[in-house]
Structure formats: structure tokens, C-alpha cells
Amino acid sequence: MRFSNLYAPTTKETPKDAQLPSHIFLTRAGFIQQVGSGLYNFLPMGKIVFDKIRQVVKEEMDNAGAQEVQMGVVSPADLWQESGRYSVFGKELLRFSDRKENGFVLGPTHEEVVVDMVRNRINSYKQLPLHLYQITTKFRDEARPRFGLLRGREFTMKDGYSFHASQEDLVREFNLMEATYTRILERLGLKFRAVEADSGAIGGSGSKEFMVLAPNGEDDIVVCDGCNYGANIEAAKRAKKTTTLEAPQANPxxxxxxxxxxxxxxxxxxxxxxxxxxxxxxxxxxxxxxxxxxxxxxxxxxxxxxxxxxxxxxxxxxxxxxxxxxxxxxxxxxxxxxxxxxxxxxxxxxxxxxxxxxxxxxxxxxxxxxxxxxxxxxxxxxxxDLVAVEAGDCCVACGGKLGITKGIEVGHIFQLGQKYSKAMNATFLDQNGKAQPFWMGCYGVGVSRLIAVMIETSHDEKGCIWNLQTAPYAVEIIVSNTKDEESLAYAVSLYESLKAKGVEVLLDDRNERFGFKMSDFELIGFPYAVVVGKDFKEGKVELVSRKTLEKEGMGIDVVEAEILRRLV
Amino acid sequence: MRFSNLYAPTTKETPKDAQLPSHIFLTRAGFIQQVGSGLYNFLPMGKIVFDKIRQVVKEEMDNAGAQEVQMGVVSPADLWQESGRYSVFGKELLRFSDRKENGFVLGPTHEEVVVDMVRNRINSYKQLPLHLYQITTKFRDEARPRFGLLRGREFTMKDGYSFHASQEDLVREFNLMEATYTRILERLGLKFRAVEADSGAIGGSGSKEFMVLAPNGEDDIVVCDGCNYGANIEAAKRAKKTTTLEAPQANPxxxxxxxxxxxxxxxxxxxxxxxxxxxxxxxxxxxxxxxxxxxxxxxxxxxxxxxxxxxxxxxxxxxxxxxxxxxxxxxxxxxxxxxxxxxxxxxxxxxxxxxxxxxxxxxxxxxxxxxxxxxxxxxxxxxxDLVAVEAGDCCVACGGKLGITKGIEVGHIFQLGQKYSKAMNATFLDQNGKAQPFWMGCYGVGVSRLIAVMIETSHDEKGCIWNLQTAPYAVEIIVSNTKDEESLAYAVSLYESLKAKGVEVLLDDRNERFGFKMSDFELIGFPYAVVVGKDFKEGKVELVSRKTLEKEGMGIDVVEAEILRRLV
The missing domain is CATH 3.90.960.10 (YbaK/aminoacyl-tRNA synthetase-associated domain)
Known part of the structure; x- marks a missing residue:
């Protein structure tokens, strides 16, 4: 792609109300555009990053044997009434009526809809297990939308729902999903912890959150310095507290x-x-x-x-x-x-x-x-269990010392059990020919949120720093002076050659000052830039790493090989 | 994929209210599931077809230089008020309020939102032209949702919007889009006509509809038997009507x-x-x-x-x-x-x-x-121009005879002109430094509707007949008796071999009667089936074409080569 054709409107203006780096830089660098409170459009580069993350999630879900479906953004209210959640879900559930005064909701989650998709169609234990997932738009009417994509109202989630003939099989799938989510976050290059969590409005028993470690995280998570134990503060356990102080012995x-x-x-x-x-x-x-x-x-x-x-x-x-x-x-x-x-x-x-x-x-x-x-x-x-675990408490698993750190929730997996299948009368015939409610699990990944998380965990004071896994383009070629025909011709040939080798490369051919193009590079944060500048006459260009901002002069005969080496 | 793992709940029951073959067969064959009036879920096979069509649309739009973005399902009402459409758009525009009583709509189309995306960000004619598109969920609160995916309320459209510095450049893009849509529909294997159309609620002047010819189409289209002329009945022109009858001469x-x-x-x-x-x-x-x-x-x-x-x-x-x-x-x-x-x-x-x-x-x-x-x-x-053109009228282009045929609208391209840019004060500086409203075009393809169109134009009394371009799987291997271990082993080896060669193949390994599996094949409509049946003992299998239902016996040594030959 040539930058002169790309719609990437960068700006020096910080959006009002923006505090977090991901919100500020994704907006300033032209990845997203706010269209209303908690509502964001994805501009072309934002969409490329979005699709890359979605593709990783899809591949890992497919590899785990889940099947992709698509449910509507709009769900009939009667399904939510059937599960009982219509009345207990708060104002975050956006309810509305159509022209015939029938009730609907904008789906924040789809347990009800997926149960309706499966009931009376899966009839026998022989057809189980089954795992259906979708990667679609959700809506939560947040009281205080904030932090850009981290807490928007309209967002994209991968939500998966599994159906099982027994609790044991549900636990097997739950563990498979823990491994799957681990692979997804590893492939995206994120540092995270899977922690024990409260199940909240979704219900059920047994759930884990995937927390990306980030200083600006909204969540407090408890981690052990001695073992793998981690938990959301809401669900954290500790070893029973003891003291060496003598007890005040007394008769009642x-x-x-x-x-x-x-x-x-x-x-x-x-x-x-x-x-x-x-x-x-x-x-x-x-x-x-x-x-x-x-x-x-x-x-x-x-x-x-x-x-x-x-x-x-x-x-x-x-x-x-x-x-x-x-x-x-x-x-x-x-x-x-x-x-x-x-x-x-x-x-x-x-x-x-x-x-x-x-x-x-x-x-x-x-x-x-x-x-x-x-x-x-x-x-x-x-x-x-009523107490808030504090730093210094002892680990319930190993006795080690617990600490508290900040995290951003990017995934949540639940063992729902039979809550929804019982409420909605969704059953299968077991081996004895007896009707049983399905055992269910549900599994969510915040796909649009992950875009923000990539930057929340990787930026500096100048802008975004994308990793190779999610960058909209891996390399940008910056022509310092596009009026110099030889420089431009070389840049175009390098661009074409890299493209032919499958490299995602952007050619900044805009007729702008070098300083302007360089600060766009720093703001947008492609992993590498090749600067075709003054030294081109001597057969030299500069390779710039966005992460370190180090510039390395090298001959035009070796720069392509060097780029290819770094992209591996 | 093995059929025993695939969620494809086929049924003999015809959905109530379903009249059209696409509605009946897509539901019965487990591609879609109705969740409310005009609301459909896509089951796994429906999602595969959906993605294939989406991919064709995306590739052709990208090839034409358009850039993919993503706008929200929910749009703020104030943007619609700015364009003036909030009050003139009928009840099909679903309006609602959030928890703070702010007004929103479920977007049926996104002219307002895309103008807001571009204004004050594109400032100069040098940054033009620009074409942004998205493939996203839309909502129209139809008075009478019907015909399954053909006239649903929630649907997926590719909607593109182009911005130009002059009307000439808009016309160039309009022609490019006509060529692009032609390629999209040709790649999908559809018979269609691009016809002149009325611009309806979108507004602007100059529009063409892409009509797939289908006996059950909702639209009447006028076509010439002598030339390429075609038009929607609402926009059809004719040569001035004449008569050979003598006029009744009289003084007033x-x-x-x-x-x-x-x-x-x-x-x-x-x-x-x-x-x-x-x-x-x-x-x-x-x-x-x-x-x-x-x-x-x-x-x-x-x-x-x-x-x-x-x-x-x-x-x-x-x-x-x-x-x-x-x-x-x-x-x-x-x-x-x-x-x-x-x-x-x-x-x-x-x-x-x-x-x-x-x-x-x-x-x-x-x-x-x-x-x-x-x-x-x-x-x-x-x-x-007020008259309804009728069969037998003369072509305005060549004088040939006009006929009327039925079509399903799958695409619509518009020259919007400056309607929205003027109303929303979206301008750029021209070569003389003068502010001018953008010249705009908009271009829509009904992605979810195309799924139904594939079947509306290709089915028989037994079910769907998918072409190779859009079939969820190209070949199904049906094991007549899965208890026969040798048959099953052979089928699995053929399945693995085809899969390794990149063939989209489904193995029907279900422990069901052969007749049941065969009627599923006929209902679902994969292009080909290989039946591993009684003759397997003699080293023979049958290759079945769904289109003709002809069965051709052939040796197990040649069947794979024959399949590969047919899939080219």
C-alpha cells in the first residue's frame, strides 16, 4: 500500500476525555474514530489489526474443534425472559421495541440464543459434545463508557458455548479452552495470567479470567510469588490468617x-x-x-x-x-x-x-x-468466604506470599453447568434414554479490546509500538525527499520487491516534510522503517526499529536481506 | 470435517410461512435458523458459505482500491438529524434511546456515519479520491419481513462510499464499481443484469441495480431483446409510444x-x-x-x-x-x-x-x-416521465422490443452527488483553495441475501444445489455401512488424501441408514458425493453429481483423480 492512498488521518490533537495511552494513540494515529459515547469506528489500519487478531482467535478455536456460527446483534426479549435474565440484568442490557411493539435486546452475550439454536435439534448424548462460537458485535449500555476500546458500549467479542452430556466432559472442554486461550494470547505476544474469577451476571460455577498484565489495568489481581496461583481480587482465596500474638483469654x-x-x-x-x-x-x-x-x-x-x-x-x-x-x-x-x-x-x-x-x-x-x-x-x-485478600497474605496453594498487581481482562471462561439449559428446558436423552439438561460452558475473548491491549502494553511517549504479530504493516519505507527521482525509484523497487516476497510493506510516498513523515512513523508504530535519505547517493539507507528508535545505516545491497531476517 | 462432528441439523419439516425454495431448503438443510421475525442465525455451514461470499466481495473491492473499515451497528441519531433523514426515513429506521435518553438508530445504511468519518480529516483535493467500505450487520425494521434471508430485518451488506473532487471522477468510480460488481457476480456463478434504477431513500442521481434473474424475484425488470438495455420497472424508459391509428381531428x-x-x-x-x-x-x-x-x-x-x-x-x-x-x-x-x-x-x-x-x-x-x-x-x-413501461414497448436505446422479467436485487450503485456532503457541511479545498462539498458515490451488495440467491437460482425439488464457488464442502464421502470396517477405512483414507490436497471434503461417518444419509446429501446439496457401498468389495465406488443426480461407478484407483479433475 502507498501511504498517499491509505486513509490514515493522523493528528496531534489528543481526544478529550482520553487518559490511557491506547485511547490517545489509537485515535491520534488514525486507527479508530469516536462516533459517540463508547462507540468507535475502525479506520483502515484499525480494521487490519482487528482482522489479524480475529484470525488468530478463529484459527485456535477451529483447531480446538469449535465451529463458527453467527447470531444476530438483535435478540428477541422473550428468550431473555425465558432464562429469567431479562428482569435481573441491569441497565447495561439495552432493551427496545420494534414497529410492532415487540420487545428486543441488543445482545451483550448470547447464552439464551445459543440454547435456542441447539434445543430440539440436539436430541441424543451421541451428538455431544458440541462447541459453537461466533466473533460478532455486542452491545452493553455501560453507565460510564471510557478508556476508548477498553470499555466501549459496542464491541466485538468471540463468544463460544459448549454443550456436554456430563460435568466431567464440561471440565475437559474448560481445560481445553484454557489451553486454547493461552495459545491465542501467546501468539499475540502478550504477558498474561489465567486467574480464578467470580462468575458475575453470567452465572454458573468455576470460571477463570485471562488477565493481561498492564499498569493501567482496571482489575486488581492477586498473584503468588511462589507458585502459579492467580485470582481476580473478587475471587481470590488465601490460606487462613494466623497470628503469633497471644489470644485475650476470657470467659464470656x-x-x-x-x-x-x-x-x-x-x-x-x-x-x-x-x-x-x-x-x-x-x-x-x-x-x-x-x-x-x-x-x-x-x-x-x-x-x-x-x-x-x-x-x-x-x-x-x-x-x-x-x-x-x-x-x-x-x-x-x-x-x-x-x-x-x-x-x-x-x-x-x-x-x-x-x-x-x-x-x-x-x-x-x-x-x-x-x-x-x-x-x-x-x-x-x-x-x-467474605474477606478481601491483601498483599502479604499467604497463598492457599503453596503458602507463598501473595501480591496484588494490575491487569486487563481479555478473556473469561465459565463452567455454566445446567443454569441455562434447565431454565430454558433444553435437554438431551442420555444413555438410559432419560432426558437431561445439557451441561454448558461459555468462553469469551474481547477481540476489539485486544486491539487496545496491544498498545496499552506496548507504547512509549511518542506513540504505538506494534509487534510483528499484529502490526498493520511490518515495514514502512520512508522517502525523505519524494522529489528526488532516484530515491523514489529505488524506494518503489524495494517496495515492490518486498511485496512480492509477501512482506506487509507501506511506502510513504507523500509529498511531505521528512520530519512530518518520521513523526507519523513514530505515532503509528510500525515495527520497522527504512529511510531513503541523503546518504542514498552513497548507496546507503537507514533501518529504524520502532521499539528502540535506533537507526542503523546499511548498504542498499543488504537492507532487504536484513529486513527479511528480522521479520522471521 | 466429519459429519458426526458437524452441527448441521437437517429436518423434514418445512418452516411455517416459508414459500420460497431458498427459505425452505436453507432452513431444512441446517444452514440458517430463524430466531424471530426477520432474524436469522447462521449455523456452521451457513457461516462457511457466508464467509466465501464475503471473501469474494472483499477481494474484488480491495482490487478496485477500496479500503475496508468498520462502522458501528448503532449510530447516533444526531448524525441522521444533520442529514435530514431522521425525520423522512420511515419506520424501517429503528430508533431507540440509551440509558441516558440519548437517541440512536440501528444503521440500515451509513452515509451519515461515513461522512462524519471523513469530514475535517480529508482537507484537500490531493487526498482524493477515497473509497471506504465495510461488510457489516445492518438493520431495517421491515413492515413485512419475509422470504427468509431475502427480506430479513437484520442482514449483512457490503456498503462502500466514495469521495471525489469532481463529478467526472465520481462517474469514473461508478463505472469501476459496475465492473467490480460484474466480476463479483460472475465469480459467484450467477446470471444477472445491471439495470437502471430509481434512487429511492438513498437519494442522488444516477443509479444501477444488479438483478439476478430468478423466477421468484420480487422485482420486475425491463430488458430489451435487441440490446443491453435493462432497467428496474420503476426507472424503465421507453421510446415514445406511437400509433398507426388515425387521430380524431377536431376543433377544441x-x-x-x-x-x-x-x-x-x-x-x-x-x-x-x-x-x-x-x-x-x-x-x-x-x-x-x-x-x-x-x-x-x-x-x-x-x-x-x-x-x-x-x-x-x-x-x-x-x-x-x-x-x-x-x-x-x-x-x-x-x-x-x-x-x-x-x-x-x-x-x-x-x-x-x-x-x-x-x-x-x-x-x-x-x-x-x-x-x-x-x-x-x-x-x-x-x-x-410518469408511465409504467410494459412488455411490447420499444427500447429507448435501440428501438428493440422490451420484455419484463423477474429479478432479485443483489447490488445497487449510486451517484449520490453532493446531497450528504452539502447537508453535513463536509468539504475539501479544491485546486484554487476554495471549499467544495465532496462528490460522493455509494455502492451496496447484499452479502447475506446472496446466500439465498445462490439457492433461489439453483435447486430442485429435493433441495439445494451449490456450485463449487460457494458450496460449504465440495465433496461428501458417504459410507453406506459404517460398521463395515474396510469400507470405513477406505473412506477415511480417501478423506485424508483429498484433505491433504486442499479439497473441502466432508466424511459422512454417521451411524445412520444409507437412505437417510443420501437424502441429507440431496437436501444439503454438496456438488459431489462419493458413495462407498456394496460394490466396494469389487473395488468400486460411485461418484454422484448433485446437479444431475447421475451416479457413475468407478474403480477406487481412479476416483480421486476424477474428483480432482471435476473440481478444477
Missing amino acids: AKFHTPNQNTIEAVGAYLHVDPFYTIKAVIKKAVFQDKEAVVVFFVRGCDALQETKAQNACGALELTDATAEEIEKAGLIAGYCGPIGLPEGVEFYIDQELEGEANLICGANEQDYHWVGVKVASFKPSRFK | AKFHTPNQNTIEAVGAYLHVDPFYTIKAVIKKAVFQDKEAVVVFFVRGCDALQETKAQNACGALELTDATAEEIEKAGLIAGYCGPIGLPEGVEFYIDQELEGEANLICGANEQDYHWVGVKVASFKPSRFK
Whole structure:
């Protein structure tokens, strides 16, 4: 391609609201164009990168035996009503009506549609397993679209859905997909971790996220310095916390603790480390059919992890309870404890507290705490994993030290189980001729998001730095002075020769200043440039590496061989 | 691919409401699945065909120098308001609001978005011409979705938009696109005509449709038996109609014609051929800002072409005027003529009547007609092309005989001119440094529609008949009895050998009756099948052509060479 024909409108203007390098540089370098809040067009170079990433994803999915299909952008609302998600999915699900007032959604995900695609068509265990995937446009009406392609409203995902006759076979496919996603991200040249994750609105049990390590990542991920363990902060586990401090042995007694209504205060007042206290976190929970105050108890030295808390009680949403709501529930702020709670108040206790003794907690009475408390005689369902793992906690797998780092989620694989097949009555006949709901998995890769991730993980202050796997062109030939006919003729011959050898090469033949073309090269970030400049008279050109910006003079007789060597 | 792994759920059930072979067979053979009114999913084989067609379109567009981009499915309403189409586009434009009550549309076409993509980025005539295209999902909220993929609501189109510094350059690109579309349809193996067309809601002047000839086509197209001339019925022209009958010479006079309120009646009453009469067709026209009765005058022997009439008066919509509306406008049904119409009544006269004499028309008075009328003294803008061309009319190009045939529109190319660039203030600086609106063209191919067209033009009573260019697999190997290990082993070896040679081959290894597998072959319609059956013991197999259903026995030593020969 000649740059004079390519539509790659570069600009020095930084888009307003853009903070992240990928957002700024992809826009400035003419890969994408914003058309509305969270809506982006892909310009020609953006489309080339998009197609390269899509091709890698497609090849690996096909190699894994999955079959590509295409479902609509528009899905009938009745399928979402059948699964029950129409009412529980938040405002991110964009709902609308057609001219006949029939309800539809813009599909953010396609579990319902794919179940409808398969039910009554797959009838026997003999036709299983089956894995269908698509690479299509999705829509989520995000409350705060931001970060360019990283959190847009319209985006492209590879979403795959697998159907199995047994949970064991689902686990096999889940592991196959973990290997497949690993290959995809390795082929794209990304540094990543597969981490344990919360299943969120998709549902099901058992899920892993693929997190590309990036300082600007939105997600906190917990990684072990001793082993492979990694988890999203929302799903991270730790070895049970211990202490070398002596426990405050005491018989159960109610203590007067006037105005000691924080963990720190009561700990200091009673000369006890917060490890031996129980903290109450009071939340208002929104359920599908009601709202209620729910209390979560964790050690005084720990913090509540909100997603874990939400999963524990099955709420759609949690918010901080107001003073009024706390009072109305019969609770006393600062003095709330698991013993003697007002009847009907829902509560959960962190699992690490089960069976622990010599603890201090609120007495549900103004200015009083219990000491010498043993956490026993609660039913097992009260105990849940509620704590936020922190740097320095110990690894549940190896005992090593956990750290927290930033990541960008680019993939998510789920063991859905039978959630959707049961809700939508999608069954097959097993070996005994008995109807069984399908076991299902689902697997997503953010294809358009990956374009941004490539740059988020590889840029400098001047612009993008593409790797060879995803660059729109591998080499750019820059003619310093296009009016010099000999320079131009040589550049064209090198361009034609490289093209004939299958190299993706761009010839910057624009009648512009050299400095302008060079800063376009730095902004766009092709891996290599060949500069045909002043030294051409002496039979020399410069080979520039975008990554290092090092310029290497070499003879015109060797530069093609050198390029071909570097592209291997 | 092995059939036992392929998701191709065939069925004997005809989908309800399906009338056309493409709709019936693509559904029954497991290429597509209906998910809602006018909404279809593509199953794996449908996706393969889809990708093949898309690839042909992409290659030819790239060869023509166009650059692929990707615009969103969702477009902001404000861009449509800017062009003025938000209010004039009918209910087919699906409008909706997001969570913040901002307006959006599901894009049925992308003139507005592409103008926004280019304006303020292309600044100089030096950067022109430019042609951007995309192959993406579109949505039209059709009043009556029908015929499967032929008239769905969600569909995939290749839509390209070109920008030029002059009308001449636009015409050059238009001709290039005509050649490009011709190559695309030839590569797909389709019989078609490029015909002159009305520009409809897209606007602009000068457009051609690519019509695939098919007996079930929705469109009437006019073709000449003497030359290349072809046109959509809405845009068809003819040589001026003449007659050998003598004209009813008369001085202008008002004639009493009681109860002669049809052309046939008045013609018979006055012993005059309808050729020498003027027929009035009274319509109610909906304009952007008002509704009004409009009268169209054509020869008594001609019929009014509604689209031509609508274009003549610039209405958004025409409907038959009711008796009440006719009376309210001061018109007398059956006696309406161009002379002495009530003041303020808008009217148009067919251009073939200009200057004609010795005609009879209504006198705008109950029971009276004028005779000896000469159509003169009207201003030129009253005369428009209004008649519906009929079989037997003469070709405007060569005088040959016109016929009417059925076609399916698969492509449409437009010279838009400056309609959108003017409305949206998208300009470039010309050679004199003066700002000029872009000259624009737009060019569409119905990619998903072409899948149906392949079958609409190639099927029999048993099912689809794919050609080699678009078949999901070129050859199917059918093992008559999969329990016969030697047969199966041979089939697998032939399958592997063909695959290694790059043949798209499907192995039907399903443990099903031979008859079942054979009728799947006939329904799905792969070009060839190799049947490994009873004669395998004698070293023989059968090669079946789907088109003819002829079976040809041949030795297992020659069948592979024979297949390779046929696939060339």
C-alpha cells in the first residue's frame, strides 16, 4: 500500500476525555474514530489489526474443534425472559421495541440464543459434545463508557458455548479452552495470567479470567510469588490468617465500652489486637423481590470483599446502609455483633472465624461489647468466604506470599453447568434414554479490546509500538525527499520487491516534510522503517526499529536481506 | 470435517410461512435458523458459505482500491438529524434511546456515519479520491419481513462510499464499481443484469441495480431483446409510444359525455382509441410538511408508475385519494383533465404528451369532456416521465422490443452527488483553495441475501444445489455401512488424501441408514458425493453429481483423480 492512498488521518490533537495511552494513540494515529459515547469506528489500519487478531482467535478455536456460527446483534426479549435474565440484568442490557411493539435486546452475550439454536435439534448424548462460537458485535449500555476500546458500549467479542452430556466432559472442554486461550494470547505476544474469577451476571460455577498484565489495568489481581496461583481480587482465596500474638483469654462476659464504636477504639480500650475482634459491615441488599439490611462479620483486621459479600447473600446489588436503615433494622452502629442480633436480620460470618474463640464483638447494645466469644452454634450456611485478600497474605496453594498487581481482562471462561439449559428446558436423552439438561460452558475473548491491549502494553511517549504479530504493516519505507527521482525509484523497487516476497510493506510516498513523515512513523508504530535519505547517493539507507528508535545505516545491497531476517 | 462432528441439523419439516425454495431448503438443510421475525442465525455451514461470499466481495473491492473499515451497528441519531433523514426515513429506521435518553438508530445504511468519518480529516483535493467500505450487520425494521434471508430485518451488506473532487471522477468510480460488481457476480456463478434504477431513500442521481434473474424475484425488470438495455420497472424508459391509428381531428370543443367516467367508456362513446385520450390519476401525496391531492395525467392506454409519480412531485409517500378528498380538492372524479383545474391543485403530465394534439380529456365539469385538445402552454416543469413501461414497448436505446422479467436485487450503485456532503457541511479545498462539498458515490451488495440467491437460482425439488464457488464442502464421502470396517477405512483414507490436497471434503461417518444419509446429501446439496457401498468389495465406488443426480461407478484407483479433475 502507498501511504498517499491509505486513509490514515493522523493528528496531534489528543481526544478529550482520553487518559490511557491506547485511547490517545489509537485515535491520534488514525486507527479508530469516536462516533459517540463508547462507540468507535475502525479506520483502515484499525480494521487490519482487528482482522489479524480475529484470525488468530478463529484459527485456535477451529483447531480446538469449535465451529463458527453467527447470531444476530438483535435478540428477541422473550428468550431473555425465558432464562429469567431479562428482569435481573441491569441497565447495561439495552432493551427496545420494534414497529410492532415487540420487545428486543441488543445482545451483550448470547447464552439464551445459543440454547435456542441447539434445543430440539440436539436430541441424543451421541451428538455431544458440541462447541459453537461466533466473533460478532455486542452491545452493553455501560453507565460510564471510557478508556476508548477498553470499555466501549459496542464491541466485538468471540463468544463460544459448549454443550456436554456430563460435568466431567464440561471440565475437559474448560481445560481445553484454557489451553486454547493461552495459545491465542501467546501468539499475540502478550504477558498474561489465567486467574480464578467470580462468575458475575453470567452465572454458573468455576470460571477463570485471562488477565493481561498492564499498569493501567482496571482489575486488581492477586498473584503468588511462589507458585502459579492467580485470582481476580473478587475471587481470590488465601490460606487462613494466623497470628503469633497471644489470644485475650476470657470467659464470656459483657463489657462496658462507652463510645468505643470502632474496631481500632475498642481494640485499644481493651488492649487487644484487631485480629481478635469481629467487625460488622452493615449493607443494604437489593434482591429480585425485596430490599433488606444484611450484616457481614469479618475479623477486625480484615476488609469485606463486596463481590464475595454479594454472592454470599445472593443480592443483585449491595450499597452501604444509611444510619436510618441501620436503626430501623434494630441494629446499633458500632456495637453490632453476631450474638443476639434482632430477629429476622440476615447475616453472614467469614469462614475463617468458624470455631475461633477468645474474640471480642459488639453486644447489640449501646456501649457494650462481648469478650471471650467463641464462634460456634451457627448453622454452616452462615459461614462464607467474605474477606478481601491483601498483599502479604499467604497463598492457599503453596503458602507463598501473595501480591496484588494490575491487569486487563481479555478473556473469561465459565463452567455454566445446567443454569441455562434447565431454565430454558433444553435437554438431551442420555444413555438410559432419560432426558437431561445439557451441561454448558461459555468462553469469551474481547477481540476489539485486544486491539487496545496491544498498545496499552506496548507504547512509549511518542506513540504505538506494534509487534510483528499484529502490526498493520511490518515495514514502512520512508522517502525523505519524494522529489528526488532516484530515491523514489529505488524506494518503489524495494517496495515492490518486498511485496512480492509477501512482506506487509507501506511506502510513504507523500509529498511531505521528512520530519512530518518520521513523526507519523513514530505515532503509528510500525515495527520497522527504512529511510531513503541523503546518504542514498552513497548507496546507503537507514533501518529504524520502532521499539528502540535506533537507526542503523546499511548498504542498499543488504537492507532487504536484513529486513527479511528480522521479520522471521 | 466429519459429519458426526458437524452441527448441521437437517429436518423434514418445512418452516411455517416459508414459500420460497431458498427459505425452505436453507432452513431444512441446517444452514440458517430463524430466531424471530426477520432474524436469522447462521449455523456452521451457513457461516462457511457466508464467509466465501464475503471473501469474494472483499477481494474484488480491495482490487478496485477500496479500503475496508468498520462502522458501528448503532449510530447516533444526531448524525441522521444533520442529514435530514431522521425525520423522512420511515419506520424501517429503528430508533431507540440509551440509558441516558440519548437517541440512536440501528444503521440500515451509513452515509451519515461515513461522512462524519471523513469530514475535517480529508482537507484537500490531493487526498482524493477515497473509497471506504465495510461488510457489516445492518438493520431495517421491515413492515413485512419475509422470504427468509431475502427480506430479513437484520442482514449483512457490503456498503462502500466514495469521495471525489469532481463529478467526472465520481462517474469514473461508478463505472469501476459496475465492473467490480460484474466480476463479483460472475465469480459467484450467477446470471444477472445491471439495470437502471430509481434512487429511492438513498437519494442522488444516477443509479444501477444488479438483478439476478430468478423466477421468484420480487422485482420486475425491463430488458430489451435487441440490446443491453435493462432497467428496474420503476426507472424503465421507453421510446415514445406511437400509433398507426388515425387521430380524431377536431376543433377544441366541450362535449356532453353523460356517465362516461372511465377511459374505456368515453373512448367507446366517442369512437376514439384510448391512445388519444388523457387519463387522470388522482393521488394523495404526503410531503415532509403537508398532505395534498396531486393529479397525474398519462395517455389513456398507459398506466401510471407510482415511483416515477412520487419522484415527480417529491412526495414521501403516495396513496389513492378517497372520494371525499377528491371532492374536497374541487375535482370531479371521471371528468378530471389538465385544462381548467381548480386553482392550487398540483398536477403533472407525462412527457410523451407534450405538444400532442387531437386529444380528449375531462373538462373538470360533471358529464363533460374536451375534444380537440392540444397539450401546450404548460410550463416545462409540469412534464415528467410518469408511465409504467410494459412488455411490447420499444427500447429507448435501440428501438428493440422490451420484455419484463423477474429479478432479485443483489447490488445497487449510486451517484449520490453532493446531497450528504452539502447537508453535513463536509468539504475539501479544491485546486484554487476554495471549499467544495465532496462528490460522493455509494455502492451496496447484499452479502447475506446472496446466500439465498445462490439457492433461489439453483435447486430442485429435493433441495439445494451449490456450485463449487460457494458450496460449504465440495465433496461428501458417504459410507453406506459404517460398521463395515474396510469400507470405513477406505473412506477415511480417501478423506485424508483429498484433505491433504486442499479439497473441502466432508466424511459422512454417521451411524445412520444409507437412505437417510443420501437424502441429507440431496437436501444439503454438496456438488459431489462419493458413495462407498456394496460394490466396494469389487473395488468400486460411485461418484454422484448433485446437479444431475447421475451416479457413475468407478474403480477406487481412479476416483480421486476424477474428483480432482471435476473440481478444477
